[in-house]
Amino acid sequence: SLSFLSIQANPSDDTQALCYHEITKHSRLFEQRRCSMDHTIVLIAKGTDTLGFLLKELRAYFEPYCKVIGYASHEHIPDLRGVDHVFITTKSPELYTIARQAVADSVPITVLNRFFELRKMKALMQIPPGTTVPVMNNSPVSAQEVIQNLLEANVDHLKYVPFHPGCTFDDLEFQYAIIMSVPDVPLPPHVEVIDLGFRKISIHDLIDTGRKVGVPSEWEREYLSAFIVEMSELAKMLGTSYAEVQKLNSQLQSTFQAVKDPVIACNEQGFITFINDVAVELFCPQVSSIVGQPYTVLKEHSLLRPFFEQEDQEDALVSIDHKQFIVSSQSIRRSHEHLGFVCTLKDVTEIQRLRTTLTLRGHTATYSFSDIKGQSQPLLQVIELGKKMAKNNQTILLTGENGTGKELFAHAIHQHSLRKNGPFVAINCASLPENLLESELFGYEDGAFTGARKGGKPGLFEQADGGTIFLDEVGDISGAIQVKLLRVLQEKQVIRVGGTGILSVDCRIIAATNRDLEDAVSQGSFREDLFYRLAVLPIQIPALRERISDIPLLIDEHLEQQSIRKAWSPEVMELFYRHDWRGNIRELKNIVDYAITVSEHPVIGIQDLPKRLTDSLFQKQQTATIPHLDDNRDLDILYCLHQYYVSNKSVGRYQLAHSPELQSVGWTESALRHRLKLLEQQGLVRSGTTRQGTSITPAGIELLRKHGRI
Numbered sequence: 001s002l003s004f005l006s007i008q009a010n011p012s013d014d015t016q017a018l019c020y021h022e023i024t025k026h027s028r029l030f031e032q033r034r035c036s037m038d039h040t041i042v043l044i045a046k047g048t049d050t051l052g053f054l055l056k057e058l059r060a061y062f063e064p065y066c067k068v069i070g071y072a073s074h075e076h077i078p079d080l081r082g083v084d085h086v087f088i089t090t091k092s093p094e095l096y097t098i099a100r101q102a103v104a105d106s107v108p109i110t111v112l113n114r115f116f117e118l119r120k121m122k123a124l125m126q127i128p129p130g131t132t133v134p135v136m137n138n139s140p141v142s143a144q145e146v147i148q149n150l151l152e153a154n155v156d157h158l159k160y161v162p163f164h165p166g167c168t169f170d171d172l173e174f175q176y177a178i179i180m181s182v183p184d185v186p187l188p189p190h191v192e193v194i195d196l197g198f199r200k201i202s203i204h205d206l207i208d209t210g211r212k213v214g215v216p217s218e219w220e221r222e223y224l225s226a227f228i229v230e231m232s233e234l235a236k237m238l239g240t241s242y243a244e245v246q247k248l249n250s251q252l253q254s255t256f257q258a259v260k261d262p263v264i265a266c267n268e269q270g271f272i273t274f275i276n277d278v279a280v281e282l283f284c285p286q287v288s289s290i291v292g293q294p295y296t297v298l299k300e301h302s303l304l305r306p307f308f309e310q311e312d313q314e315d316a317l318v319s320i321d322h323k324q325f326i327v328s329s330q331s332i333r334r335s336h337e338h339l340g341f342v343c344t345l346k347d348v349t350e351i352q353r354l355r356t357t358l359t360l361r362g363h364t365a366t367y368s369f370s371d372i373k374g375q376s377q378p379l380l381q382v383i384e385l386g387k388k389m390a391k392n393n394q395t396i397l398l399t400g401e402n403g404t405g406k407e408l409f410a411h412a413i414h415q416h417s418l419r420k421n422g423p424f425v426a427i428n429c430a431s432l433p434e435n436l437l438e439s440e441l442f443g444y445e446d447g448a449f450t451g452a453r454k455g456g457k458p459g460l461f462e463q464a465d466g467g468t469i470f471l472d473e474v475g476d477i478s479g480a481i482q483v484k485l486l487r488v489l490q491e492k493q494v495i496r497v498g499g500t501g502i503l504s505v506d507c508r509i510i511a512a513t514n515r516d517l518e519d520a521v522s523q524g525s526f527r528e529d530l531f532y533r534l535a536v537l538p539i540q541i542p543a544l545r546e547r548i549s550d551i552p553l554l555i556d557e558h559l560e561q562q563s564i565r566k567a568w569s570p571e572v573m574e575l576f577y578r579h580d581w582r583g584n585i586r587e588l589k590n591i592v593d594y595a596i597t598v599s600e601h602p603v604i605g606i607q608d609l610p611k612r613l614t615d616s617l618f619q620k621q622q623t624a625t626i627p628h629l630d631d632n633r634d635l636d637i638l639y640c641l642h643q644y645y646v647s648n649k650s651v652g653r654y655q656l657a658h659s660p661e662l663q664s665v666g667w668t669e670s671a672l673r674h675r676l677k678l679l680e681q682q683g684l685v686r687s688g689t690t691r692q693g694t695s696i697t698p699a700g701i702e703l704l705r706k707h708g709r710i
């Protein structure tokens with residue numbers, strides 16, 4: 001390089017002399033390294049990626065003193081009789097046999113000892129001690145080797161589980177996973193991946209073999225010194241981690257002190273190892289330095305005995321000082337060793353008070369999946385989907401027309417989730433002006449605006465901490481609030497209006513809208529990034545006209561809730577089946593309420609229905625023209641679809657083409673697809689998504705009636 005030349009030309013001052021010395025030393029070394037390659041080392045690896053990585057590393061050390069060649073175990077390996085040394089990458093007997101078949105008996109074969117790049121281990125130090133972490137590799141042996149390496153490097157604060165192709169992931173169990181450059185098993189999206197990269201070759205293997213094949217000692221020293229620098233950096237890092245553990249410990253102590261419920265821990269011999277001030281106040285206000293004493297010094301200790309002496313003790317209600325507490329205990333274990341118990345008491349009077357406050361403020365979910373009525377296929381499918389999604393923690397977007405039951409689903413999902421004991425906070429985003437909505441959602445600080453409450457106010461996201469927030473009509477929020485909402489979704493943090501402090505919130509978001517958000521995105525009124533963050537798990541609630549077979553059940557349920565029994569004339573039911581139900585279940589309930597109010601007879605007839613409903617039907621009949629049908633074959637298709645409709649089933653094209661009613665015609669699937677499209681254009685059938693299949697519409701049913709087919 002230029003600087004190299006200029007220093008060589010003028011090595012005048014001390015620094016330059018030093019540099020000059022260094023450079024000439026290196027160039028001598030390079031000269032030496034250019035010596036002839038009389039020796040050959042072979043590497044046989046399990047996968048091509050590992051082979052590439054390790055070959056590079058071996059070549060960096062051995063070449064040009066010695067030739068290094070490599071093969072993946074699945075490749076054809078030629079006769080390697082003349083080589084000096086063979087390395088294999090794992091302890092697998094299969095790999096050893098492959099290597100042995102290729103070389104002479106006298107050639108040593110060794111398993112490469114491998115280690116991680118030390119700087120990559122830093123990420124592992126950040127994982128809380130005791131966490132279970134799967135370790136992935138391409139085979140059980142390799143995964144076990146990696147775990148062994150980690151334990152040997154004293155990174156032993158985690159519980160490692162070997163993971164390899166063939167193992168399956170339990171979605172909820174793991175938060176982290178360790179991989180070696182590539183995930184050998186597909187990972188669920190919530191898992192945080194810690195990539196330790198490929199394991200490097202142990203310095204001993206390089207040096208030992210290097211000495212045998214004539215690597216000069218000067219090069220060996222240089223390589224070693226770089227390694228030592230890296231090691232000392234790790235030592236520094238581990239030192240910091242130890243200090244962090246100390247800090248964590250004291251944080252833990254202050255956290256328990258901050259808990260408002262009594263907490264007591266004792267070791268396996270029954271000596272108190274920790275007690276917070278609330279517990280001292282309750283059980284032993286007179287005793288000083290309680291830690292280290294047997295738990296029998298506590299007042300009412302006989303009540304606590306089972307919790308300090310028995311594992312799997314069920315929670316119990318106890319009375320102390322005229323107050324009711326739920327006592328629960330947890331056994332403390334490290335591996336299989338039992339270390340003692342931690343016992344917590346919950347003041348029930350306080351729970352009752354909180355529950356009343358939450359209910360009064362509407363912060364509880366009141367409906368569950370059993371409140372969602374209907375037996376139709378489209379509804380049962382979304383209920384099933386909702387139940388599955390409930391178990392996850394991701395954001396859900398509920399879409400559907402007005403009154404289809406989106407809010408009901410939001411309640412039910414919360415009730416079915418792991419957060420069911422946390423708050424459920426609902427807000428209709430379209431019901432408040434922008435400023436008010438902003439302060440409701442994110443809260444505000446003292447003096448944020450004129451009229452702001454003294455001391456500020458927590459927002460709904462804060463109030464939903466540990467639970468779920470339901471954002472109804474999310475499609476109607478302004479651009480400014482969209483930006484703030486995006487931040488909550490991305491960072492799980494909120495900043496109160498007029499504040500600067502960042503508050504972390506842990507709440508699941510369920511959003512709902514009856515707008516076509518994708519359309520809003522393409523028109524630029526809804527942010528695309530926010531749309532994708534909201535629609536992680538989308539659920540489309542079917543409209544009532546897509547599940548008219550549920551109408552009788554919905555009417556019955558609604559009347560039963562009011563302890564009313566009424567019959568409905570066939571004409572009314574017919575009208576209900578043909579109505580468009582733009583307001584869906586809400587509209588149905590309103591019409592039913594109207595009819596039972598005005599009706600003076602045991603059977604409700606057309607005359608008891610609101611005029612707008614009967615008028616609209618009359619108009620439809622006036623304007624309706626009988627759709628053009630090619631021949632009876634169309635009626636056969638409609639008839640067949642009607643059969644499925646009556647038995648509450650959906651049907652796919654293949655099944656339809658092979659149904660007994662249509663078989664004689666010999667429809668091909670593509671001809672049937674074409675025909676169904678034409679029938680759909682005439683409003684006689686409706687094609688859902690692939691899984692929903694095709695169904696007959698009320699107009700289709702009407703036409704069958706007109707032709708006397710039903």
Ligand SMILES: Nc1ncnc2c1ncn2[C@@H]1O[C@H](COP(=O)(O)OP(=O)(O)OP(=O)(O)O)[C@@H](O)[C@H]1O
Nearest residue numbers: 371372373401402403404405406407408514585586
């Ligand atoms: N499957 C169902 N079974 C019984 N009642 C239902 C069902 N679906 C909806 N409802 C009732 O219909 C009414 C409207 O439901 P909900 O408010 O959940 O609909 P929505 O889709 O959130 O409406 P909007 O878009 O107007 O906010 C409520 O009274 C609800 O209890």
